[in-house]
Amino acid sequence: MTTTVTSHRPRPATTPDTLRTKRLPRYAAPAIALAALLVAAAVVLGAGIGNWVLVVVLGALLYLIGLYLAAKAVEGARSARNRTWSALIHSAFVLAVLPLASVVWTLLSKGVERLDGDxxxxxxxxxxxxxxxxxxxxxxxxxxxxxxxxxxxxxxxxxxxxxxxxxxxxxxxxxxxxxxxxxxxxxxxxxxxxxxxxxxxxxxxxxxxxxxxxxxxxxxxxxxxxxxxxxxxxxxxxxxxxxxxxxxxxxxxxxxxxxxxxxxxxxxxxxxxxxxxxxxxxxxxxxxxxxxxxxxxxxxxxxxxxxxxxxxxxxxxxxxxxxxxxxxxxxxxxxxxxxxxxxxxxxxxxxxxxxxxxxxxx
Missing domain, CATH: 1.10.3720.10 (MetI-like)
Known part of the structure; x- marks a missing residue:
């Protein structure tokens, strides 16, 4: 009677590197934002079709598009949508805070002129x-x-x-x-x-x-x-x-x-x-x-x-x-x-x- 010995190959150990997915580097978002502003400034100011307000609006739009494309290429479509919506939420917060900050700054800068005892x-x-x-x-x-x-x-x-x-x-x-x-x-x-x-x-x-x-x-x-x-x-x-x-x-x-x-x-x-x-x-x-x-x-x-x-x-x-x-x-x-x-x-x-x-x- 012969006994068959089956050899089991050891499974490769699961390391943290195998669980990681590709992600954009931390400097990617600031770099995309800077590039978007430069492109927007070149288009708007170079063509003479607006001022810095239009530069910011066009730059924000280009930033969202660039962030989505970069995240989709590296992290996948699902992560790209998540990053895009997160950027939209942060942008809405900034838009809500800007008028308040503008009012406070205007009051402080112009209101201190007569801020005296008289x-x-x-x-x-x-x-x-x-x-x-x-x-x-x-x-x-x-x-x-x-x-x-x-x-x-x-x-x-x-x-x-x-x-x-x-x-x-x-x-x-x-x-x-x-x-x-x-x-x-x-x-x-x-x-x-x-x-x-x-x-x-x-x-x-x-x-x-x-x-x-x-x-x-x-x-x-x-x-x-x-x-x-x-x-x-x-x-x-x-x-x-x-x-x-x-x-x-x-x-x-x-x-x-x-x-x-x-x-x-x-x-x-x-x-x-x-x-x-x-x-x-x-x-x-x-x-x-x-x-x-x-x-x-x-x-x-x-x-x-x-x-x-x-x-x-x-x-x-x-x-x-x-x-x-x-x-x-x-x-x-x-x-x-x-x-x-x-x-x-x-x-x-x-x-x-x-x-x-x-x-x-x-």
Whole structure:
């Protein structure tokens, strides 16, 4: 009896090199981008058919085509599509950031010219067209008072309205409230100014001013409240709907009343989102010009009383200085615009820091 011995060849060991696929080198994408820009510049500038904007657009298009062809030749069609779509996503991000970066750079470069103590501590009272001095102190005071009063009016009303819609509202009445809030979201600012002008300035204010209509910062705050209210309501409503139902059910199971559950559980949980919505509304109100012009009248003097006489704001100050014939006005307008953006940024950061102190929102 013979025994057949079968010899088995050892399989080759799998090494990391055998698992690797061909990939483009790291310098390939920058090299393709540089070549695409050079070709685009040669075509556009050489033919005289455009400027650097067209160079960038054509260069981006050539870069995508070149990247796809190079990746397809080395890595395959699937990887080439992946690289192309990734490049498109990054390009969209850059396009979204460029306008913001441009605005910030323009504000900083042109707004620092009058960024001094005189600008923040003086007004435009008795400042002529040939005077280089003058500042926005009166406008800063007006903005803080008008937006502050509008916030005090709007935030409680908006939050309570959103709580009713989410927690209590049922049927046609809640649907009607939601519908009119959506309609108010698209109201132009000039309409809110005309409404307050027709109602408060021409009808109500004469009762307190010996029968004469009177402009005031409080009237501007009412107009800004009309603009802020739908933003606060909608943002708060969405944040309240995102609160998990088990949080409410757990509180109800422990015997906590519904109003206390809303006050102690639901609102603190949704507080960071509510603060974000409130700050969006404040930012919109601080940048409105038409309502302040219609019902506050503007003015060059400092007025600390928002219930009497004309009052200005930073947005109205920018509008007036941008249209002034003085050669010193553009610098004031740019510095006032930078001040307005910085003020909104400071308020947003402060509100975010306060919201982080919320125990349930961490």
């Amino acid at each position: 600008f923040f501590l003086t007004s435009m009272n008795n400042i002529g067209a040939r005077d280089a001095n003058g500042g926005a102190y009166h406008a800063i005071i007006g903005t803080l008072e008008q937006v502050g009063i509008a916030t005090l009016i709007t935030v409680p009303l908006g939050i309570l309205c959103a709580v009713y819609i989410v927690e209590y509202g049922r049927g046609k009445f809640a649907f009607a409230i939601r519908f009119f809030v959506d309609v108010m979201t698209g109201i132009p600012s000039i309409v809110s100014g005309l409404f307050v002008l027709a109602f408060w300035v021409l009808i109500v204010s004469p009762w307190f001013n010996d029968g004469r209509p009177s402009f005031s910062g409080f009237a501007a705050a009412l107009a800004l409240s009309v603009l802020m209210l739908p933003t606060v309501v909608r943002s708060t409503e969405e944040m309240l709907r995102l609160v998990p139902a088990p949080l409410r059910e757990g509180a109800y199971a422990l015997g906590v009343p519904k109003w206390k559950t809303i006050l102690r559980v639901v609102l603190p949980t949704a507080l960071p989102g509510i603060v974000t919505g409130v700050m969006l509304a404040i930012a919109r109100a601080a940048g409105e010009t038409a309502p302040v012009l219609l019902v506050a009248g503007g003015g060059a003097a400092i007025n600390f009383n928002p219930f009497e006489n004309n009052q200005s704001s930073l947005s109205l100050f920018v509008y007036q200085q941008a249209g002034d014939a003085s050669r010193f006005s553009p610098a004031r307008a740019w510095t006032a615009a930078l001040t307005l953006v910085a003020l909104v940024l400071i308020l947003t950061i402060a509100a975010k820091l306060l919201a982080r102190r919320n125990r349930l929102g961490r």
